[in-house]
Amino acid sequence: MAAISRDEVAHLARLARIEMSSDELDHLASELDQILHAVDRVQEAAKDNVPPTSHPLPLKNVTRPDVVIPSLSPEDALSGAPASDEQRFKVPQILGDAE
Amino acid sequence: MSFIFKSAAEMSAALSSKEVSAVDLAQQHFDRIEKVDGDVHAFLHLDKEGALAQAKTIDAKRAAGEKLSPLAGVPLALKDVMAQRGIPTTCGSKMLENWRPPYDSTVVTRLKDAGIVILGKTNMDEFAMGSSTENSAYGPTHNPWDLSRIPGGSGGGSSAALAAFEAPLAIGTDTGGSIRQPAAVTGTVGVKPTYGAVSRYGLVAFSSSLDQAGPCARTVLDTALLHEVIAGHDAKDSSSINAPAPAVVAAAKKLDVKGMKIGVIKELGGDGFQKGVSERFNEALDELVKAGAEIVEVSCPNFEYALAAYYLIAPSEASSNLARFDSMRYGLRVGDDGTHGAEEVMSLTRQAGFGKEVKRRIILGTYALSSGYYEAYYGSAQKVRTLIMRDYEAAFAKADVLVSPTAPTTAFKIGEKADDPVAMYLNDIATIPVNMAGIGGMSLPCGLASEDNLPVGFQIMTPAMKDDLMYQVGGTLEAALNSKWGSSLMSQAPALGAK
Numbered sequence: 001m002a003a004i005s006r007d008e009v010a011h012l013a014r015l016a017r018i019e020m021s022s023d024e025l026d027h028l029a030s031e032l033d034q035i036l037h038a039v040d041r042v043q044e045a046a047k048d049n050v051p052p053t054s055h056p057l058p059l060k061n062v063t064r065p066d067v068v069i070p071s072l073s074p075e076d077a078l079s080g081a082p083a084s085d086e087q088r089f090k091v092p093q094i095l096g097d098a099e
Numbered sequence: 100m101s102f103i104f105k106s107a108a109e110m111s112a113a114l115s116s117k118e119v120s121a122v123d124l125a126q127q128h129f130d131r132i133e134k135v136d137g138d139v140h141a142f143l144h145l146d147k148e149g150a151l152a153q154a155k156t157i158d159a160k161r162a163a164g165e166k167l168s169p170l171a172g173v174p175l176a177l178k179d180v181m182a183q184r185g186i187p188t189t190c191g192s193k194m195l196e197n198w199r200p201p202y203d204s205t206v207v208t209r210l211k212d213a214g215i216v217i218l219g220k221t222n223m224d225e226f227a228m229g230s231s232t233e234n235s236a237y238g239p240t241h242n243p244w245d246l247s248r249i250p251g252g253s254g255g256g257s258s259a260a261l262a263a264f265e266a267p268l269a270i271g272t273d274t275g276g277s278i279r280q281p282a283a284v285t286g287t288v289g290v291k292p293t294y295g296a297v298s299r300y301g302l303v304a305f306s307s308s309l310d311q312a313g314p315c316a317r318t319v320l321d322t323a324l325l326h327e328v329i330a331g332h333d334a335k336d337s338s339s340i341n342a343p344a345p346a347v348v349a350a351a352k353k354l355d356v357k358g359m360k361i362g363v364i365k366e367l368g369g370d371g372f373q374k375g376v377s378e379r380f381n382e383a384l385d386e387l388v389k390a391g392a393e394i395v396e397v398s399c400p401n402f403e404y405a406l407a408a409y410y411l412i413a414p415s416e417a418s419s420n421l422a423r424f425d426s427m428r429y430g431l432r433v434g435d436d437g438t439h440g441a442e443e444v445m446s447l448t449r450q451a452g453f454g455k456e457v458k459r460r461i462i463l464g465t466y467a468l469s470s471g472y473y474e475a476y477y478g479s480a481q482k483v484r485t486l487i488m489r490d491y492e493a494a495f496a497k498a499d500v501l502v503s504p505t506a507p508t509t510a511f512k513i514g515e516k517a518d519d520p521v522a523m524y525l526n527d528i529a530t531i532p533v534n535m536a537g538i539g540g541m542s543l544p545c546g547l548a549s550e551d552n553l554p555v556g557f558q559i560m561t562p563a564m565k566d567d568l569m570y571q572v573g574g575t576l577e578a579a580l581n582s583k584w585g586s587s588l589m590s591q592a593p594a595l596g597a598k
Contacts, residue, residue, distance in 0.1 A: 008466075012462045012466055014446075017445045018462070024458075028459060034520070038521050042480050045401060045483050047482070050486060051485055053484040054481055057338055059338060072201055080199065081428055092435050092443075
């Protein structure tokens with residue numbers, strides 16, 4: 001049985017904000033199905049009494065002293081912007097329908 | 100006189116004695132790159148101007164009698180995943196094709212402070228996802244031992260640059276083996292330090308709980324010299340370890356393993372490992388025994404789940420990390436023609452900017468983290484991570500260091516596994532457990548496989564913050580093998596650029 005359907009892949013692509021062609025969806029659905037069958041095995045080993053590990057170091061809330069240090073100038077921060085205007089990032093329309 | 104075939108330590112000595120200038124040394128390497136990189140394609144970008152300016156500064160300081168660090172004036176190749184101010188940093192992706200970072204990563208800052216001359220940026224699998232460098236948007240890198248074969252990945256550009264004598268030093272990053280597997284298949288040395296030993300600030304994130312930058316070179320001592328330059332606490336990386344880095348250069352020079360216990364991990368060998376790989380690995384063990392070490396067999400039963408857990412954890416973290424490539428503040432933007440809203444522009448940009456493997460992993464990670472599947476996939480993988488750490492803990496109770504072949508096979512042909520992601524993932528079977536546990540690992544060459552005359556890698560794993568032990572064992576093994584062969588393995592590498 002397939003672990004993942006083409007429709008599910010299309011939904012995931014929308015969540016991940018990646019536009020996909022019909023061909024891409026077909027390919028990916030079959031590849032993901034293979035991969036999911038291969039990684040499914042983790043469930044055999046994951047017994048209830050095993051605690052999860054999210055990170056190799058037991059660090060918590062690492063902070064530095066609250067002192068002002070040099071940071072990027074507005075010019076530097078905007079240097080890679082696809083579009084900018086008056087020291088701000090210029091982005092496509094966010095609310096409502098585009099023209 | 101040409102210095103390109105020398106080690107970094109020898110170059111350093113020649114610079115100190117003013118046998119060669121840093122400018123001349125950098126120029127010799129650019130000439131070499133000019134001659135062979137058309138065939139190898141290790142570099143994505145060369146910074147001749149910046150490198151020669153840095154070399155000139157070092158020469159002036161030396162002439163003025165200033166005290167310089169040991170590697171001052173020695174050239175280096177930088178993996179294109181490390182931010183360097185003003186220099187293209189693409190991560191092998193179309194997404195960042197024209198991005199020039201406005202800041203230096205901490206690794207780059209330390210390299211510059213040490214007077215190291217950065218020649219340019221090396222090719223890699225897109226966003227460090229891959230084991231062959233075939234996933235680069237800018238075309239594959241070729242293995243200098245056989246140009247029809249892969250140089251490993253993701254750091255295949257860095258390993259190939261070393262093996263092609265285009266640079267004596269390189270920086271790599273290792274999330275599941277991207278330093279060690281390329282080192283193994285190119286006959287070079289690569290170290291993934293303990294997680295947190297080298298700052299991740301300015302390293303473009305793939306999987307933050309696994310990513311670790313490290314040193315690459317052609318000898319164990321050169322690798323140690325570079326390790327000491329880049330390691331150490333950095334306040335800009337909250338996961339950086341706030342403790343002194345182990346003295347790895349002194350360890351690399353010890354050449355003594357008498358009484359050390361070396362644990363062979365039963366599960367990382369045998370079935371699935373190429374015959375020639377196992378042969379060279381076992382011969383290397385014999386050399387360690389001759390040098391006075393004791394070999395013990397250890398078992399890590401949960402390693403059989405490591406690969407599966409890795410291919411859930413790394414894509415999950417990647418799906419979150421790569422959300423930053425949204426075309427709003429930097430990088431590629433596609434479809435911003437006034438007819439598409441911001442979300443559509445994001446989706447079109449990510450379709451055009453990401454390659455196949457990156458999309459595959461983002462979707463896989465999105466799936467593993469989605470409600471209804473989270474516990475079964477990501478949650479289970481995190482539990483496996485605990486079990487792997489426990490396996491290592493038990494194994495290190497019986498041995499000072501653990502060893503295995505670095506990769507199950509020698510370099511395969513370009514294109515051979517490109518359409519089979521699951522087969523491709525198997526390359527990392529012996530390297531992944533190290534990242535899962537956050538411990539240190541080194542790969543160094545242990546000979547050529549009898550079937551194909553291609554390099555085989557020997558992996559040494561050490562407990563967290565005991566990176567000095569892998570240099571001690573690696574240095575000893577390298578010296579024993581070189582004396583057995585009568586020369587280093589790299590001196591047997593084929594000549595390049597004969598055409």
